[in-house]
Amino acid sequence: ASDPRRARWGWIIALALVTIAIFSTGSMTALFAAASGALAVGAAFLVTRTGHVVRRRRSPLAPLFLLLLLGVGLLVLASSDLPVVDRISRYREGDVYVVESVDSRGDQNSLVTSRFDDFLVFGLGLSSYSGPASDLNETDAERNYGIHNMHLGLLYQAGLPAVLGVLLVLATAARQLATLLRRVDAEFYLVALALLGGFVAVNATSLFQPISFDRFFW
DSSP: OHHHHHHHHHHHHHHHHHHHHHHHHHHHHHHHHHHHHHHHHHHHHHHOOOOSOOOOOOTTHHHHHHHHHHHHHHHHHHSOOOOOHHHHHHTTTTTTHHHHHHHHHHHHHHHHHHHHHHTTOOOOOOOOOOSSOTTTTTTTTTTTOOOHHHHHHHHHHHHHHHHHHHHHHHHHHHHHHHHHHHSSSSGGGGHHHHHHHHHHHHHHTTTTTTTOOTTTTO
């Protein structure tokens, strides 16, 4: 039988390493996606844990110690000079490069939202190009597809039917996950929670990255 203490410390070490890696990327999207996934897992655990968690007598100090450890770790990371912390600080201070980088995504997305009635029912053709969006006066052959929101980008390229199809696939997957969390054996409950966290995180990423052509998303 595996040692629960060793497994618990292994989980804490893995969590610490992954958290440091995310903070080191400099990507605010990655941080947002990870936080979204973690919150979804926490909420799902509170709602569905009945029948899946074996009740054991344990000291109430253990969860308090874990929360304190996580809090201290996040405080240390937030006060560090890791790339994502530096990027958030520069954005709050009005750094031109970071602000323009963030604002450009809204400008590109507005190409879709402001001209839906003109050409977005059937789209303009699929393309995996992820460069900056260009002038709408260019021909379709010269047009760049740089929309950062995956769903708006797909609407721009393939039209409303394609977006509805993708949303149907994602809604079906979410429904299957919800069913799995209620019916899965206790042995695989944590695996189901991990699947849910990954599902939420990758879809949070899709709100800020055009990942419809990336295999890791599917």
